[in-house]
Amino acid sequence: MNRIARSLSAVSLFTCAVTAFPSKAQETSPDYPTRPIRVVIGIAPGGGLDTMTRLAAQKLTERFGQTVVVDNRPGGGTVLGMDLVAKATPDGYTVLCASETLLLNGVFKRAQYDVRETFVPVVRLTEQAYVLAANLNLPAGSLKELIALAKAKPGHLSYGSPGVGTTLHVGWERLSAVAGFKALHVPYKGGALAILDVMSGQIHMLMTTVPTVGPHVRAGKIKLIAFTGPKRNRVFPDLPTVAEAGVPGYELTNSYSFYVPAGTPAAIVRKLNAAAIDGMQSPDTRNIVAADGGEVAPPITPAEFRTRFRRDYAEMENTTRIANIQLR
Helix, strand or coil, X not given: CHHHHHHCHHHHCCHHHCCCCXXXXXXXXXXXXXXXXXXXXXXCCCCHHHHHHHHHHHHHHHHHCCCEEEEECCCXXXXXXXXXXXXXXXXXXXXXXXXXXXXXXXXXXXXXXXXXXHEEEEEEEEEEECEEEEXXXXXXXXXXXXXXXXXXXXXXXXXXXXXXXXXXHHHHHXXXXXXXXXXXXXXXXXXXXXXXXXXXXCCCEEEECHHHHHHHHHCXXXXXXXXXXXXXXXXXXXXXXXXXXXXXXXXXXXXXXXXXXXXXCHHHHHHHHHHHHHHHCCHHHHHHHHXXXXXXXXXXXXXXXXXXXXXXXXXXXXXXXXXXXXXX
C-alpha cells in the first residue's frame, strides 16, 4: 500500500491549490470540467479508501485535463466528509468517495438526513470481497457443515468483527438470518486480534480479506470455509463462494464509490461515470488494484448503481432490524 501511496503522492500536492471557484455560469458549462474537482473522503490519509481515491483522482486528472484533488476530512465515522459534500453546490466539482460506511451511516441514523435522497450514486470504482475463515479444530470443513453445526448448537459458535454496526458485523448477521442459524458476536477494535483469537481457539470464525488471512492459511494456522464475493477468488480458486456453498443470493463486498450532491445535472453525472470507468478499467489500474487485494468494479451506469445502492440499503436496514443491532 505504501508503494501505491508513494506513486500517487503527486496528486495530493494539488490539494492546497484549490482556493477559489468561478461563477455558477461556469459551473453549469457543457464543457465540464473547466476547473479543478475536489474529491472528499471522510478518513485521514492512509488506508484502502484513501489509496484508491487517489488512484481514481489521478485517472480523472489524466482524462479530464483538469486537476482532481483529494480532500481528507476525517471525523464522526466519515459523517464530517459526508456533510461537507451534502451541503456543496451540486455542480460536479465536489465529489464524495465512500465505502459501505455511507450506507451504515444512513441506516444507523448517524447522518441527519436520508443518504438515499441526499446523494446521487455516480460509479463504483473498486470492490473487495471477504473470506469466511475458521479455527482449524472446528468440526466443519464446508459452509453446509458449519451451518449444520451452528443450528445444532444455537449461540455456541462465535465470530469476530471489527465492531458493532460495521460492515462485517451486519454481513454476519445477514448470513445468519438467511441461513437460519445463531452465532455469538464478539466485537474487536480491529481485525488483527480477531485473527489471532481464531487461530488460538478463543473464537471460532471471522470474515476478513484475502491479503490479511492469506499468509496464515498458507502457514496452516487457519482454514477457509467460503468466499463472500459474486465469483471465486483468483488467489484461492478452489474455495467456493457462499452462494455456491449453499446460501444462494448471498454476497458481501466492500466497495469504494463516487457520489455527488442531489441536484447535480445528469449530464455531469454521466460524464464522471464514463471517465472513471475508462480510467479504472485500464490494464495498469487493474494491476495496481489487484496488488492491493481488490478488483476493479464491473462497469455500471449511474441508473444501475442507484438501483443497487437502494437495494443494498434496504437489505442492510432489514438485517439490522431483524438482528436488533443498536449502536451505543
